[in-house]
Amino acid sequence: MNGLYDEFRIALHSVWNRRWLALAVAWGLCLLGWLVVALIPNSYESQARISVEVQSILSDKIGVDARERKKNMERVQGTLASTVNLEKVVRGTALNQSVVTDRELASKVEMLRQSIEIKSEEDNLFEIIARSSASNFSDAQNAVLARDIVQKLIDIFVEENLSGGRAETSQTIKFLDAQLAEREKELQEAEQKRVQFETENLGLLPGVGSISQRMESARSELAQIESQLGQASGSLAALNGQLAGTPASIPMPGVAGAGGARAQLAQVEAQMASARARGWTDGHPDIVAMKKEIAALKPQAARQPAGGGTYNTPNPAYSSIQSMRAERQATVAALQARKNTLQADLAQLASKQTLEPGIAAEMARINRDYEVLKGQYDKLLTDREQVKLRGQVETETDSVKFRVIDPPSSPRSPAAPNRPLLLAMVLIAGLGAGVGTAFAMGHVQTSYPTAARLEKASGLPVVGSVSQIITNAQQVARKKNMRMFYGTTAALIGVFAMLMIVEFIQRGMVA
Structure with missing residues (x-):
């Protein structure tokens, strides 16, 4: 135990003898680290939560079950951060002020894609998070921009579920109408072919009146x-x-x-x-x-x-x-x-x-083709009526209702970086680096802090040791030196405190 204590005293003495080196390293690292922290732009975060309530009574009757409704919500959630929607966000917020070319627009879209997060807390509860850290905006502007981005995403969310669903229904009905017209024409041709074949081969066909x-x-x-x-x-x-x-x-x-x-x-x-x-x-x-x-x-x-x-x-x-x-x-x-x-x-x-066999086989083929076309036509007709009914239910009965639970928040402090914590970590790291440098230098230089160390290193017996004798002039100089050291150390702590005060003042200006 005494050995550990001696080693600690020796290490502390070694660092103390090189205290100016430790302080210089601490100052250098702290200034560099605080500069890097100061250059990190503030990122402001805005959050909002919305509830999507799906009417299930009539929807279940027409085949829109819970699984399909959930699938539609997942589709909207997945496509909300698409390039087209993000371009709408850029055009509808202050980001559009710095957009001139398509390349700048693509850059803003990519930046938004990295700073937007959409979470599904439950089946009908969504959380939208947006961060803004534009370097050409002030902190107050970034805070407002984050809130505007979330609000624009909410507007797009509602638009995609209402007008988007109507547009999809209209396009689907149009496609089904075109397919029905084509199948109807083919069905008429098949009917004419079957009647003509039956007329030409009357009495030779299987069934009633066959040979x-x-x-x-x-x-x-x-x-x-x-x-x-x-x-x-x-x-x-x-x-x-x-x-x-x-x-x-x-x-x-x-x-x-x-x-x-x-x-x-x-x-x-x-x-x-x-x-x-x-x-x-x-x-x-x-x-x-x-x-x-x-x-x-x-x-x-x-x-x-x-x-x-x-x-x-x-x-x-x-x-x-x-x-x-x-x-x-x-x-x-x-x-x-x-x-x-x-x-x-x-x-x-x-x-x-x-x-009779050949004619019967040909008639069977004609009937088979006719039945296939008839089945396709009936299926398309049923699908069209169902899609039309579902579209009317969604547009006329308010099948989907949106409710903003938490409106977009107005951030009062940056979400990132945690500048006070980073400043404190830089100070601690700088002091630690200074102490470590002084301790390492003490081991690099060949000196013996105690007689026992000298005796162990040389292998010769040490008769005794003489303590350092300090004169009055040296004591005055040492006191002056110590005042300078304490002042420099206090200045380092003061710079840290000043940076912390400036940080909190800036936060108060944003609020």
């Missing part, structure tokens, strides 16, 4: 005709058989035997033949009754002698069967003619069926 369906319908009808023709042919054959077994005339006895059994038998048989011709079966009650009557009359007719006074009369059953046969023959002829016609149609359709 395959027509052939299937003809085959089904042909099967029905053949079934009906078979039934009609069978009925005609039955009538032919009945007609062959039915006499054309009936022998009638004389007056005496006019009511004999033979006449009654012939009459009943004629009635039964007529009933069979009408389609009655053996199970019919009248047929059953006639059969019983015929069975009863046949023995009586066999016992009755044939008289010479009989005569032949036309058989009504024969005539009835003949008329029915003529009707059946006409039906069979009509069915046969229809059958021949269907067979001819089937042969013709079969010859055309080979062309």
Whole structure:
């Protein structure tokens, strides 16, 4: 512990012996540092906060959800510091006074881009910060300029969200109208092409009335005709058989035997033949009754002698069967003619069926192109109506409302640099550099502050040491020297204090 204390005393003595060197270095560094600090221009900062309230009730109904509204806010925030908007700021503030050429305008825009900051504290809360440190303006002018820049940015922010949104909606509707007109023309051409193709290939296209369906319908009808023709042919054959077994005339006895059994038998048989011709079966009650009557009359007719006074009369059953046969023959002829016609149609359709696949494929392609154009047209029409509705909602219902929470502040003191702190740091750095220089010089020069140091360095024993003897004249000179040293040191502190006072006076002048 004593060793450290001795070392500290030795270091302090070394610096004290070279105090003028330390003071000179401190003065030089402080003057240089204070000059650099004085040359740093003051930067004044103005801040403002605005709130953006988005109407969400009607907007959600038309598809403008929260995500899209947030995306629009981010887009405005990102483009607010664009070159076009910054040029508006330059033209609308005092910066325009020093702008003559386009190059100077670009320089001012770049300077603004570096000094403007836009923060999004929340989804609907924005903070705009602007700094001004123009070298050709005074501190008061820079303070006013910073506030004007923030105010101009707020105006542009509102303009971009209101008139910018309207302009974007108008341009979008104009573009969609042009696309709709083009799609409508293409759709009309596709419709005409499809109608023309259907007219030229009528009957060969798939769907209702195609060759395959027509052939299937003809085959089904042909099967029905053949079934009906078979039934009609069978009925005609039955009538032919009945007609062959039915006499054309009936022998009638004389007056005496006019009511004999033979006449009654012939009459009943004629009635039964007529009933069979009408389609009655053996199970019919009248047929059953006639059969019983015929069975009863046949023995009586066999016992009755044939008289010479009989005569032949036309058989009504024969005539009835003949008329029915003529009707059946006409039906069979009509069915046969229809059958021949269907067979001819089937042969013709079969010859055309080979062309159907290619025509069907072409028709499918035409329909596909038409449906694609129709879908695009409907989609564009829906989009246009939605954009138009959204534009009306945004412009007529105040969907976006701006509220300035904190107006642009008027800075009373520079935001940068912190000149009092820099001045104090320069003073401390200068004093430290002076002390360090004196201490380093003490180690560079070959001297021994104590007898122990000399004995250690030489390796020889040191018998003793003689203290410095100061005369009266030296004491007077030393006191004068010390007064000069203290005065010079006080002057350094005084210069620092004066600079601090000047700084605060300048700040008060800005306020």
